[in-house]
Amino acid sequence: MSLICPLCQRPLSLQRTSWRCDNHHQFDQAKEGYVNLLPVQHKGSREPGDSAEMMQARRAFLDAGHYQPLRQKVAEWLPALLSAPQPRVLDIGCGEGYYTAAVADALHQQTEAEVYGLDVAKVAIRAAAKRYRDILFCVASSHRLPFADASLAAVLRIYAPCNEEELKRVLKPGGYLLTVTPGPRHLLQFKALIYREVRLHMPEEKPYAGFTRIDQQNLAYPMRLTGAEATTLLQMTPFAWRAREEVWQTLAQAGQFSCEADFCLTLWRRD
Numbered sequence: 001m002s003l004i005c006p007l008c009q010r011p012l013s014l015q016r017t018s019w020r021c022d023n024h025h026q027f028d029q030a031k032e033g034y035v036n037l038l039p040v041q042h043k044g045s046r047e048p049g050d051s052a053e054m055m056q057a058r059r060a061f062l063d064a065g066h067y068q069p070l071r072q073k074v075a076e077w078l079p080a081l082l083s084a085p086q087p088r089v090l091d092i093g094c095g096e097g098y099y100t101a102a103v104a105d106a107l108h109q110q111t112e113a114e115v116y117g118l119d120v121a122k123v124a125i126r127a128a129a130k131r132y133r134d135i136l137f138c139v140a141s142s143h144r145l146p147f148a149d150a151s152l153a154a155v156l157r158i159y160a161p162c163n164e165e166e167l168k169r170v171l172k173p174g175g176y177l178l179t180v181t182p183g184p185r186h187l188l189q190f191k192a193l194i195y196r197e198v199r200l201h202m203p204e205e206k207p208y209a210g211f212t213r214i215d216q217q218n219l220a221y222p223m224r225l226t227g228a229e230a231t232t233l234l235q236m237t238p239f240a241w242r243a244r245e246e247v248w249q250t251l252a253q254a255g256q257f258s259c260e261a262d263f264c265l266t267l268w269r270r271d
């Protein structure tokens with residue numbers, strides 16, 4: 001296990017149904033099996049991260065299979081890089097665990113991997129832990145990862161906030177970071193409804209200090225959504241708040257809405 005105490009940073013171990021450090025800090029395992037490692041003083045707001053509504057909208061959309069090609073790609077790529085018999089892998093900002101579970105399934109076919117999912121939203125972690133039993137989910141922030149130094153073989157970051165210093169700290173030298181960010185044409189048809197002038201999204205080119213970029217691949221495909229699915233998808237995007245009432249109505253009444261998915265996957269290696 002590589003979990004550490006969020007209060008004193010000593011290793012945590014599971015004793016019956018509590019995670020404990022040797023300074024007697026204790027974090028109870030919830031009945032769904034996850035652990036909350038976000039102390040109140042690190043919380044920032046009462047319910048940080050995605051709301052229950054956002055989480056349920058995302059789960060419904062993902063369950064309909066529209067991002068299945070991305071899930072499959074991530075679940076093929078990351079496990080193929082890891083040859084150790086017991087690699088430890090973390091999905092940061094894992095939401096309700098859609099990608100975490102696929103990576104865990106693939107890894108468990110070839111190794112005795114320990115797979116962790118982390119998100120600051122308790123509702124998302126609870127839903128994840130309820131559905132996927134062989135992953136250890138925790139409530140924590142990407143800005144303070146409750147993992148020991150150099151304890152992880154790989155980290156997955158899909159549309160989630162992160163802290164570079166923390167990523168560098170927890171990954172082993174030679175460990176991998178796989179990031180997924182929007183590609184240039186991602187959801188272009190939504191932008192066309194919302195903005196007068198549509199600009200292609202410039203992929204994130206920000207280097208991570210202490211990492212070398214070793215590969216980048218694009219995954220693009222058309223999606224055919226129902227009006228209701230399109231509304232749900234729009235809710236999941238950062239431009240939702242810019243959409244005027246007519247846009248929501250147009251989408252809700254549309255029989256079908258065609259839209260492009262375009263993802264940029266980048267693989268980094270810890271120096």
Ligand SMILES: C[S@@+](CC[C@H](N)C(=O)[O-])C[C@H]1O[C@@H](n2cnc3c(N)ncnc32)[C@H](O)[C@@H]1O
Pocket residue numbers: 048049050058092093094095096098118119120121124140141142143158159160161
């Ligand atoms: C856009 S969602 C992506 C979820 C999932 N990776 C996916 O693609 O379906 C971003 C996630 O990051 C979480 N999040 C936001 N701030 C965070 C933080 N500081 N630490 C960890 N997770 C955070 C949110 O609760 C949400 O689940």
Ligand SMILES: [Zn+2]
Pocket residue numbers: 005006007008009010021022023024025
């Ligand atoms: Zn402690």
